[in-house]
Amino acid sequence: MKGRRMSVEAREARQPWILLSPALGAVLFLLIIPLMFIVVYSFWLRSAMGADQVGFYLDNWQKALSDRFYRDILLNTLKIAAITTLICGLMGYPAAYFIARSKGNKMILLLLLMLPFWISYIIRTMSWINILGTSGALNTLLMTLGIISEPMQMLYNEATVILGLVHFLLPFMVLNVYVSLEGIDTNLEDAATSLGATRWEAFTQVTLPLSLPGLAAGGLLCFVLGAGTYITPVILGGPTDAMFANLVFEAIITQLNWPLGSALSLLLLAVLGVLVGIYNRYLGMAQLAKGLG
Numbered sequence: 001m002k003g004r005r006m007s008v009e010a011r012e013a014r015q016p017w018i019l020l021s022p023a024l025g026a027v028l029f030l031l032i033i034p035l036m037f038i039v040v041y042s043f044w045l046r047s048a049m050g051a052d053q054v055g056f057y058l059d060n061w062q063k064a065l066s067d068r069f070y071r072d073i074l075l076n077t078l079k080i081a082a083i084t085t086l087i088c089g090l091m092g093y094p095a096a097y098f099i100a101r102s103k104g105n106k107m108i109l110l111l112l113l114m115l116p117f118w119i120s121y122i123i124r125t126m127s128w129i130n131i132l133g134t135s136g137a138l139n140t141l142l143m144t145l146g147i148i149s150e151p152m153q154m155l156y157n158e159a160t161v162i163l164g165l166v167h168f169l170l171p172f173m174v175l176n177v178y179v180s181l182e183g184i185d186t187n188l189e190d191a192a193t194s195l196g197a198t199r200w201e202a203f204t205q206v207t208l209p210l211s212l213p214g215l216a217a218g219g220l221l222c223f224v225l226g227a228g229t230y231i232t233p234v235i236l237g238g239p240t241d242a243m244f245a246n247l248v249f250e251a252i253i254t255q256l257n258w259p260l261g262s263a264l265s266l267l268l269l270a271v272l273g274v275l276v277g278i279y280n281r282y283l284g285m286a287q288l289a290k291g292l293g
Contacts (some may be wrong), residue, residue, distance in 0.1 A: 006154045052259060060263035070247065070264065074271070077244040080158065081226035084165040085173075088222045089215060091166070092173030096214075097207075099174070100181035110178075113171055124233050125164050131206055132160060156238035164232040173218035180214020181207070213283055224272050244268050247262035 017024075042060055045053040064070055075182045099109045116124060131137050134151035154160065184207060192202035230245040239244075244264070252261035 038262045038266060041087060041258050042266055044259040046257045046259050050256070057259075060260045063260065063268050064263045070244075070267075072240060073195050073247060074244050074268070077227050077268075077272070080165070081160060081223045084169060084226045084234075085219050085222040087162070087166050088170050088173040089219055092170055093177050093215065094220060096174045096177035096181055100178050101186070113174055116117050116171055117262060120185065121168060122231055124167060125232055128160065128164055128167070128236060129155065140207075156241070158237070158241050159245075161241050162237045165226050168229075168232065169222040172221045172225070175212060176218030176221065177214045178215075180211045184210045215280065216283055220276065223273040223275065227267065227272055 029285045045057040132154040139151040233243045248265045251257045
């Protein structure tokens with residue numbers, strides 16, 4: 001009888017792991033094992049003959065950490081991601097608030113917000129060439145109105161890279177803030193106004209503080225995606241507007257230097273991982289999971 005009870009308890013203890021095994025297997029084979037390969041590659045060395053020298057070398061890490069060229073581009077990448085996140089927050093919060101407080105047409109507004117995801121990110125990015133190019137819609141309109149006499153060069157600079165990133169990331173910010181606002185009881189604002197607060201005071205002292213977790217989740221998502229982007233600076237940026245992901249692509253695809261590319265990618269992963277860890281330490285990942293869900 002005792003042995004039977006122990007076997008039942010052992011089977012019950014194994015059931016959660018059995019249920020989790022498909023997800024754990026996917027994480028193991030699709031994330032952890034490939035990441036381990038990248039870690040191993042980062043300590044190899046690319047020889048002058050074009051072959052990889054197997055071993056434990058710190059040359060790639062020393063180059064990635066000490067070379068001012070990589071450090072400057074990493075800092076520029078973080079700067080562009082921060083500016084993009086700030087703009088997305090300033091533009092996304094009013095839009096999310098409008099959707100959350102709208103009456104009757106909320107589902108239509110959410111559908112319109114999701115429409116950009118139905119179009120390829122590359123196509124959406126390239127559409128700015130037809131808008132801002134020398135023969136694009138904006139230059140054509142300005143010349144037709146007589147505001148300018150010749151086309152202006154509006155593409156291939158840092159501003160257009162930020163513009164493309166905002167275009168790409170703004171829906172993520174709006175969705176995260178919307179989820180946070182949707183969970184706030186609107187009666188709280190009414191209670192604040194009934195106690196003598198103005199609508200603006202009720203918003204700044206009640207709604208805004210309660211919605212900050214959603215704003216932080218959207219900010220984290222926009223920053224991480226913006227810092228790791230590759231396509232936008234390639235299409236809309238100039239020669240001096242490369243971001244860190246472009247260096248990884250250049251090292252691996254153009255130079256075929258997998259060890260250096262692995263070290264650079266792990267460096268970017270570590271920097272962004274620190275930011276995610278700080279966010280998880282103080283706010284937790286629950287709000288971010290809600291926004292992605």
